[in-house]
Amino acid sequence: MSKVKVLGLQQETVMVEKPKEKQPESIETLPGVGAATAEKLREAGFDNLMSLAVASPAELVEVCAVGESVAKRIINIARSRLDMGFESGVDLLKRRQEVIRLTTGSKAFDKMIGGGFETTSISEVFGEFGTSKSQLAHVLAVRTQMPLEKGGANGSVIFIDGESTFRPERIRQIAEALKLDPIEILKNISVARAFNSDHQTLIAEKAEELIKQKMATDRPVRLIVVDSLTAHFRADFVGRGQLADRQQRLNKHMHVLMKLANQYNLCVYVTNQVMAKPDTFFGDPTAPIGGNIVGHNSQTRIYLRKGKKGTRVGKLIDSPYLPDAECIFRVTDGGVEDVEE
Numbered sequence: 001m002s003k004v005k006v007l008g009l010q011q012e013t014v015m016v017e018k019p020k021e022k023q024p025e026s027i028e029t030l031p032g033v034g035a036a037t038a039e040k041l042r043e044a045g046f047d048n049l050m051s052l053a054v055a056s057p058a059e060l061v062e063v064c065a066v067g068e069s070v071a072k073r074i075i076n077i078a079r080s081r082l083d084m085g086f087e088s089g090v091d092l093l094k095r096r097q098e099v100i101r102l103t104t105g106s107k108a109f110d111k112m113i114g115g116g117f118e119t120t121s122i123s124e125v126f127g128e129f130g131t132s133k134s135q136l137a138h139v140l141a142v143r144t145q146m147p148l149e150k151g152g153a154n155g156s157v158i159f160i161d162g163e164s165t166f167r168p169e170r171i172r173q174i175a176e177a178l179k180l181d182p183i184e185i186l187k188n189i190s191v192a193r194a195f196n197s198d199h200q201t202l203i204a205e206k207a208e209e210l211i212k213q214k215m216a217t218d219r220p221v222r223l224i225v226v227d228s229l230t231a232h233f234r235a236d237f238v239g240r241g242q243l244a245d246r247q248q249r250l251n252k253h254m255h256v257l258m259k260l261a262n263q264y265n266l267c268v269y270v271t272n273q274v275m276a277k278p279d280t281f282f283g284d285p286t287a288p289i290g291g292n293i294v295g296h297n298s299q300t301r302i303y304l305r306k307g308k309k310g311t312r313v314g315k316l317i318d319s320p321y322l323p324d325a326e327c328i329f330r331v332t333d334g335g336v337e338d339v340e341e
Contacts, residue, residue, distance in 0.1 A: 025049055030077050032070055040064045045208050052078040054259065100222065102144055102267055103151025104136065105336045108327040112316050113300060116151060119222060119267045122257055122297060124229070126272035126288040127304035132312050132331050133271040134165040136304075137225045139335040140269055142174045144223040145188055155222025155266070156188040156214055158207050162200055162231050166191050177334030188219055197232040201253045204260075211264050222266050224257065229270040230289040247293045254297035270298070311339055 027049065028038050044063035046052050052060075052075055060071035101116030110116050117123050117140065125133050141159060146152025159166055171189065172182035190210060194200035204226070211221045230250070237246030261268045272294060277285045288294065288301075295301065301318035307328055315326045328339045 025081060027052060027078075030074055032066075032074055037064050037066065045205065049078045049082055050263070053082050053084060098265060100148070100153045100265070100267075101151070102140055102153060102223065104139060104329075105143065105151075105334070106327070106329040106338050108338050109314055109329050109336060110151075112314060112322075112325045112327045113302070113319070114322050117267050117269060118300070119153070119265050120261050121299035122254065122261060122268040122270060123300040123302070124270050124272055124288070124294065124298035125302045125304060126274055128274055128286065128306075131304040131306060132336075133304060134163075134227055135170075135331050136336060137165075137227050137269060137271065138167070138170045139174060140223055140267075141189055141225060142171060142178065142180065142185055142335070144267075145185055145219070146178070146180070153222035154219065156219040157190070157223045157225065158210060158221055159189055159191045160194055160200060160203050160207075160224070160226045161191055162194045162226065162228050164193065165227050173333055174335045177332075194232060197236045197249065197253075200226075200232050201249065201256070204253060204256050208260060211260065211266070215264070220266075221264065224260065224266060224268045226257070226268070226270040229254075229272050229294065231273060234273065234289055247291065250290060251293045251297070254294065258297060 027033055027041055027047065028035070030049075030052075033041070040063055041047070041052070041060075044059075046055060046060070046063070055075060057068050057071040057075060060066060060074060061068055064071070066074075100119045101110075101114070102119075103110055103116045113123075125136060127133055137159070141157045143151060144153050144155050144157055147154055168186055171186055175182040175185040192203045194203055204224075207221075207224065214221045233246050233250050233253075237243070237249075257268045257270070260266065273289045274286045275289055277287050284305075286303075286305075288303075295318070298318070299320055300316070300322075303315045303317050305313050305315075307313040311328050311330050313326060313328055316322060316324055330337050330339050
């Protein structure tokens with residue numbers, strides 16, 4: 001209740017009750033979701049209506065041991081209680097203003113990708129070994145923690161290490177070059193070593209718990225690094241007979257990452273291995289692993305290769321709104337820098 005003085009009346013006040021803010025609905029309010037089912041859903045990460053609304057019946061059947069018809073009913077009711085209809089382009093434009101762009105430290109690289117690596121999307125960087133894919137991951141892990149006005153996001157980082165590439169010494173080196181406290185920078189990087197494709201997908205699914213914990217702090221997660229996205233899938237699924245299964249699991253893995261990027265306004269940076277196409281007679285025979293599955297799920301795709309005199313060449317080959325472009329940069333003790341002409 002609040003007091004509001006009415007004009008023309010002296011020494012009198014009118015009591016006006018403030019409208020109560022609408023509280024988000026609990027999953028227990030859904031028909032068919034009892035205490036036991038709700039507990040299983042929360043353990044699996046389905047702790048709000050939105051997470052249920054975007055789930056598939058198969059996922060709920062697996063985690064809750066309910067029938068498919070019950071799972072469909074829970075999902076449909078969750079969708080009906082949320083505003084999940086169409087929205088105008090103006091509304092989307094306003095939401096795009098919330099996107100944060102993470103700088104690489106190279107003006108040429110940032111210009112090529114529209115100002116930096118975007119949150120709410122997956123950015124894939126592929127190339128041969130030694131083309132600085134992992135170096136760029138370390139640079140972003142440090143620069144994400146810088147203030148917004150300096151091209152950072154005041155955020156923390158989740159680093160899913162699939163090839164044992166994460167080096168705290170490199171993080172310290174970059175931080176010191178940027179005049180940052182290396183210990184504080186390392187504290188804000190949560191590293192998980194993935195030992196196979198199943199382990200990697202599990203880590204990605206469990207990452208949401210850490211993201212939710214960090215949301216209440218002054219360092220929310222703003223970057224997830226997966227280095228490398230395809231290495232374990234390539235090793236675990238060998239031969240054409242397992243290709244369909246590999247692609248299906250890889251597709252599900254990337255959809256989990258996409259959901260995290262969209263729901264929590266964070267950047268997903270993934271590195272990808274390459275293969276040589278022997279049937280290519282003209283042009284570069286290098287092609288990324290994962291085929292169309294990885295290509296369709298990555299909003300931004302960048303090809304890295306070695307340049308002259310120790311430089312690196314980055315080529316933007318796919319973006320929803322940017323033209324193809326190239327840039328030249330150099331990896332130094334301080335991270336990524338422009339090449340002086």
